[in-house]
Amino acid sequence: MASATTDKQHQTYALFNARLKTEIKGLITPALIEEHRRKPLGRHSDALERVLNFFRRPPAYALYSRVPMREWQLIRLPIDPTAPPTPIEETVYHSEAEAMHAVFMRNVNDLMAS
Numbered sequence: 001m002a003s004a005t006t007d008k009q010h011q012t013y014a015l016f017n018a019r020l021k022t023e024i025k026g027l028i029t030p031a032l033i034e035e036h037r038r039k040p041l042g043r044h045s046d047a048l049e050r051v052l053n054f055f056r057r058p059p060a061y062a063l064y065s066r067v068p069m070r071e072w073q074l075i076r077l078p079i080d081p082t083a084p085p086t087p088i089e090e091t092v093y094h095s096e097a098e099a100m101h102a103v104f105m106r107n108v109n110d111l112m113a114s
Helices: 004-027 030-038 044-055 098-113
Strands: 063-069 071-076
Touching: 004 044, 004 098, 030 044, 030 098, 044 098, 063 098, 071 098
Parallel strands: none
Antiparallel strands: 063 071
């Protein structure tokens, strides 16, 4: 049985996570999305860095290179480290930047729908 302390920790984390989601949603703008589309790697604005850091939390999307450095596919990383990754869609990307932006947009859409 869970202790009162554990329950309080879960409640506090849920409250923190809800507030953080609200803050991150407020950072998503067409300009921010365009910034990521233009330059998915490298240095970014503070707002985009915050959004990307939020998106790195599990469960996360990732890229699988079917043909090394030539073809990429979106996958979902499992929470259980012993479980295999799950392919998201059959779309194959031929540009790493395009694939990275697809991951970013998948995260944006999930966040805005939550």
